[in-house]
Amino acid sequence: MKNAALKQYKKKKNYKLLLWLLPFLVFVVLFSYVPLFGWSIAFFQYTPGSSLSAENFVGLKYFRQFFMDTVDMWRVIKNTLIFAVLGLVTMPLPMIFAILLNEVPHKGFSKFVQSITTFPNFISWVIVYSLAFSLFSTEGVINSILMGMGIISKPTNVLSSTSAVYWFQTCLGIWKGLGWSSIVYLAAISGIPQELYEAASVDGAGRFQQMLHVTLPGIAETFIVLLLLSIGNFISVGFDQYFIFQNPVTLKRLEVLDLYVYRLGLINKSYSYSTAIGMIKSLISLVMIFGTNQLAKKIRGNSII
Template sequence: MDMTAAGKDSPNNKRFKSGHRKKDGYKLLLAALPFLVIAFAFSYVPLFGWIYAFFDYHPGIPLSKSEFVGLANFRDMFGDSRMGPVLVNTLALSALSILTAPIPMLFAILVSEVRSGWFKRLVQTVSTLPHYISWIIVYALAFSMFSTEGAVNTMLIKTGIGGSPVDVLGNYDRVWTVQTLLLLWKSVGWSAIIYLAAIVSIDSEQYDAAKVDGAGRRRTIWHITLPSIMPTFIVLLLLSISNLLSAGFEQYLVFSNVMVADRIEVLDLYVYRLGLVTGDYSYSTAVGMFKSVISIGLLFAVNLLSKKFRGQGIV
C-alpha cells in the first residue's frame, strides 16, 4: 500500500484541509466586509427614504406630523407635463449610448493587434486618461475648444475655412450627438479594458492553429477573437439595457445651458432639480422610486431573455 496516498486520504489530513479552507474563507470575508458595509450604507440604507414619497413632506416639519397622501405623488407624476420630454431625452441619450456600445470592443481588438509594445501602452494610457477627468474639467476643455470664441472657431475663421462662428455646445438640434461623442471620448478607453482582459484570456493555441491553417489577421479576428469576447459584450449590453433610465447626471448638469436645457434634462437631473432646487422632496422621491422600479424590472426582463436565448442569465 502506498503510504503517501494513505496519508493524503487520512481523516486528519481532510480535517486539516477543511479547517484551512474555512480560515481562508474567513480572511476573504473580513477583507470584503468594508466594501459590503459601504455598499449597504450607500445603496440600501437610503431606501428607507422612500417613505417620503407617500407623505406631503416639507422641510422643518417632522414626518410624523406630515399629511399621508398615499399614491397621490405617483398620480401627479403621470400627469406631469415635463415627465414626457424628460423620458424622451433619457431614452434617446441611453439609446445612443447603447448604439455606440460596440466601439470599445472594436477599439480593444485594434489595440490587441498592435505589435509594438510601447505604442500599445501609449494608446492604452492616452485613451484611458479621460476617464479620470471630471466632467467639470471636460466642460472647461470643451468650452475653450468649441464655444463661439473657442480655439476651433477662431482657427476656422482665421484660415478662411469657416464663416460665422458655430456654437457647438448651444446647438439645440445636435446636442444629443455632441453629448454622445463626449461620453464616448471619455469612456471608450476605460470600457475597452474589460474586452482587453477577455482577449488576453483567449487560448493562444487557437491563434497558433489559425496561423498553421494560413489564416490572416482579419480571419483570425473574425473567427477567434470576436466570437470569444462576444459573451462579454452581450452581458455588458444587457446591463446597459437594464440601466436605460440611468442616462447620467454630472455630464448633463455641467453642459446644461439656456439653449439646450430642454434637450438634455434627463431623469436623474430632473429628480435633482425637483428635490434640491425646488424643494419638492416627496414628489422627487416618487420619481426616483419610479426610475428604480423600472430599472429593476428591465434587469429581470433582460435576464429572462438571456436565459432563453443564451441558456444562462446575467444575475
C-alpha cells in the same frame, strides 16, 4: 487527520476573507440600503425638518402626478431615451477599439495608446467642460482656425446649439469612456487561447480573418453580458455630464430624468414628488434588469444574476 486539519485550515482562511469583505458590506448597506427608508416621504406631503407622523398622508398622489405631468415629463423621458439609445448604438465601439489595439504589433505603442485613451475617464466633467469651452465656444480654438482659413464666415457655438446637443454630448461621452470601457474586452482577448490563432494561421487565415473568426467570437459573450446589463440600466444615462453642460438654450434637450429629479427635489423643493419619480425610475430599472436576466437565460443558457 490530515484531511480534517486541511478542512479546518480552509475554514479559517475563508473566515479571514469574510472579515476583509465585512467593511465593504457595511459600506454598501449604509449608503445603498439604509437610504431606502427615505422612500417613505413619497407617500406624504413632506416638509423638511418635521417628522412624517406630523405630515399629511397622500398615498399615491405623487405617483399619479408623474403620469399626468405630460408636458415636462414626456420631454424629459424623450431626452433620456434618445441618450440611452445612442449609448446602446455606440456600445460596440470599445470592443472594436480593443480588437484593433490588440492587433498593434508594437506592444509598447499599444500600451501608450491604451494609457492615453484611458486617462480621460479620470478627468472631472468640470475639466471636460473647460476643455470643450476653450475648443468649441464662439471664441474657441476651432472657430478661430476655421475663420482664419476662410472655411466659415461667422463662429458657431456648439455648446449652445440645440441641433448639436445629442451627437455632441454622445461624442464627449465616447471620448471620455472609450479607453476605460475597452479594458474589459482587452482582458477577455487575453484569455483566448493562443492555440486558436496558431490553428487559424495554419489554415491560411490572415490577421483580419483571425480577428473575425477567433477574436470576435472569443469576446462575444462578454459583449452580450455588458449589453444586457446596459439594457437593465437603460434609463440611467447619468447626471454629471448633463448638469455641467446645461445652459438656458440647451436645457430642454439636456434635461434627462436624473437631472429633472435633481431640479424638482433640490431647486424646486418638491421632495415628495422627486422621491416618487426616483422610486418609479428604480422600479423600472429593476424590472428591466430581471427582464434582461431572463433574456440572458434564453440567449446564453444561464443567467447574469
